[in-house]
Amino acid sequence: xxxxxxxxxxxxxxxxxxxxxxxxxxxxxxxxxxxxxxxxxxxxxxxxxxxxxxxxxxxxxxxxxxxxxxxxxxxxxxxxxxxxxxxxxxxxxxxxxxxxxxxxxxxxxxxxxxxxxxxxxxxxxxxxxxxxxxxxxxxxxxxxxxxxxxx
Numbered sequence: 397x398x399x400x401x402x403x404x405x406x407x408x409x410x411x412x413x414x415x416x417x418x419x420x421x422x423x424x425x426x427x428x429x430x431x432x433x434x435x436x437x438x439x440x441x442x443x444x445x446x447x448x449x450x451x452x453x454x455x456x457x458x459x460x461x462x463x464x465x466x467x468x469x470x471x472x473x474x475x476x477x478x479x480x481x482x483x484x485x486x487x488x489x490x491x492x493x494x495x496x497x498x499x500x501x502x503x504x505x506x507x508x509x510x511x512x513x514x515x516x517x518x519x520x521x522x523x524x525x526x527x528x529x530x531x532x533x534x535x536x537x538x539x540x541x542x543x544x545x546x547x
Contacts, residue, residue: 417518
């Protein structure tokens, strides 16, 4: 599983012109699932994300997590995180999980991430065409991969 995590002042997701979820200060998380991913990838990543210390403390150091801040998380499925341009300029998504596998893992990840955060987490629409405005804060953007934990 791969996640792109952005610290935001605000973010929202709209499907068919209707806002499905929105957050204030917190994390916008794009999650991709590969064909090799399984249930074993969920606990590590779902624990890591809400505990990342990328919010400033009173001394201006990034020492606080979204949990410490009482912030929110917006979770968006994004299979294109497994796109590759190895053979040219048109991306191939053959490493992304098939939709039925990806949906099951995405939903399981969502449930565990909510438990870790301790409150509900808004989502987009799996496989849907979404509009996601975000006000990045920093900007701070991190890339995390459950199969490359040394990144």
